[in-house]
Amino acid sequence: MPNPKIDKDACIGCGLCVGSHPEIFNFADDGKAEVIGEGDEAAVEDAVTSCPVGAIVAE
Ligand code: SF4
Numbered sequence: 001m002p003n004p005k006i007d008k009d010a011c012i013g014c015g016l017c018v019g020s021h022p023e024i025f026n027f028a029d030d031g032k033a034e035v036i037g038e039g040d041e042a043a044v045e046d047a048v049t050s051c052p053v054g055a056i057v058a059e
Contacts, residue, residue, distance in 0.1 A: 002039075002041055002044040002045075002058040002059070003038070003058065003059050004024065004025075004035055004039070004044050004047065004048070004056050004057065004058045004059075005035065005056070005057050005058075005059065006025075006032065006033050006034060006035060006055055006056060006057075007054075007055045007056075007057060008030070008032050008055075010053050010054060010055035011032040011033050011051075011053065011055040012032075012052070012053055012055075013027070013031045013032050013033070014052060014053075015027070015033075016050055016051065016052065017033050017047045017050070017051060017056060018033055020046065020047065020050065021039055021043050021044075021046070021047050023036075023037050023039060023043075024036065024037050024038065024039040024043060024044065024047065025047065033055070033056075044056075044058050045058070
């Protein structure tokens, strides 16, 4: 299972990943995304490729 991480310095808090995959991402108190759960490979890959600033990294 891929394990996404958020580059907090890069994230601009646009909300795309939170809106598209709420089972994986949520907004943290700092207004940036945080990882709250695991998603399937396709969902994580979609989030990685959709983030406008490349702030989601899957390991
Ligand atoms: S899509 Fe990228 S920039 Fe937008 S909230 Fe998610 S991690 Fe941050």
